[in-house]
Amino acid sequence: MKGARYFPPASVRAIDRYLATLEHEELYVRRGRRSGLFCVVAVHSTVRGPSLGGCRMWAYDDARAGVRDALRLSRAMTFKSAVAGLPLGGGKGVVMLPPDGPLDDARRRDALLDFGDAVAQLDGRYVTAEDVGTSAEAMEVIAQVTSHVSGLAVQRGGSGDPSPFTALGVLAGVEATLEQAHGSADVAGRRIAVVGLGHVGLRLAELLAERGAQLVVADIREERRTDAERLGATWMAPEDALTAEVDLLAPCALGGVLDHELVPRLRTRAIAGAANNQLADESIADLLHARGVLWAPDFVVNAGGITNIAVELRPEGYDAGVAVVEVGRIGETLRTVFASAAGGDVTPLTAAMELARRRLVVGP
Numbered sequence: 001m002k003g004a005r006y007f008p009p010a011s012v013r014a015i016d017r018y019l020a021t022l023e024h025e026e027l028y029v030r031r032g033r034r035s036g037l038f039c040v041v042a043v044h045s046t047v048r049g050p051s052l053g054g055c056r057m058w059a060y061d062d063a064r065a066g067v068r069d070a071l072r073l074s075r076a077m078t079f080k081s082a083v084a085g086l087p088l089g090g091g092k093g094v095v096m097l098p099p100d101g102p103l104d105d106a107r108r109r110d111a112l113l114d115f116g117d118a119v120a121q122l123d124g125r126y127v128t129a130e131d132v133g134t135s136a137e138a139m140e141v142i143a144q145v146t147s148h149v150s151g152l153a154v155q156r157g158g159s160g161d162p163s164p165f166t167a168l169g170v171l172a173g174v175e176a177t178l179e180q181a182h183g184s185a186d187v188a189g190r191r192i193a194v195v196g197l198g199h200v201g202l203r204l205a206e207l208l209a210e211r212g213a214q215l216v217v218a219d220i221r222e223e224r225r226t227d228a229e230r231l232g233a234t235w236m237a238p239e240d241a242l243t244a245e246v247d248l249l250a251p252c253a254l255g256g257v258l259d260h261e262l263v264p265r266l267r268t269r270a271i272a273g274a275a276n277n278q279l280a281d282e283s284i285a286d287l288l289h290a291r292g293v294l295w296a297p298d299f300v301v302n303a304g305g306i307t308n309i310a311v312e313l314r315p316e317g318y319d320a321g322v323a324v325v326e327v328g329r330i331g332e333t334l335r336t337v338f339a340s341a342a343g344g345d346v347t348p349l350t351a352a353m354e355l356a357r358r359r360l361v362v363g364p
Ligand code: NAD
Pocket: 162, 163, 164, 166, 195, 196, 197, 198, 199, 200, 201, 218, 219, 220, 221, 238, 252, 253, 254, 255, 274, 275, 276, 302, 303, 305
């Protein structure tokens, strides 16, 4: 850790709906010499350690939108890692794709190498990872020009697919949320709705089924219905699952799911899931609180993947057993958040942000 101080503005209340502030340490933009595409790296904070965040390959309407994405997403990463207590800061990479369709294989490879050059220039102050539009295969290409890459295959000493670890972290979050809302962390016999049976949601549903939960599951992809049968779960349309009468709802699909239209129709007292940016806007945290619904902040609950990467970045190297233990701490973090929210009569969102801020002040 550096002996620096970081003072986020008092107005910051959510990590997912902020403007692209200008409080970052570095913003690096360069046109790739191979692909001709803009590569952007935003380093928001290195107060807790090297800034970490995924590389997003996306076709933006204009260059400002790409830069803005890097600025705001890097800031989100600072808070996510801080609240999890990880020795990492917040960063984000963007490769701006051309508007005229996907890249062919050769140009995609060139773009990734160009992005790798940009990462190398930052000399370890930014470490890249997978994000929308990139994958483990993309990380392999980037690794040809810089060592500041995470998420490589386990055979290459990397931490591999983060999703199973994200799911384990969500399980720890579900248990802590059940305990706070219903008095017991035991999932056996609890009615739980998992909405979104993708990489994380399906694994979470399996973990919950193994522990005796009564599952309601949903996905927009009909083919996931066979998984419901395998797990002994009740299959529902997503809209019905979101408003089912359950002990806990686990949103594991896309963001923005909790809005002014859905919240009044909820028939659950607890929400904890993997999806990023679950709140349509931050006033929803107050609405949930007012209606007596306990919402576990998404950026606390879904930190299992980044926690796994933090284990990969240790000097002693990756160890899956250590990762499992570290990811389990998400439950403790959430209990701390719930306790300070209850003590101060604030929402869990406010309490989580306050915890992150405290962890970002380093020094004398
Ligand atoms: P995924 O793409 O593998 O799965 C998403 C699933 O949701 C898909 O099966 C999709 O069909 C389904 N879906 C989409 N729209 C839906 C809707 N309206 N109703 C119901 N289902 C719908 O993604 P994932 O990796 O499992 O991630 C899920 C969420 O968790 C995302 O919000 C992601 O940002 C977040 N997250 C994932 C990780 C990780 O390690 N993969 C880490 C942190 C956060």
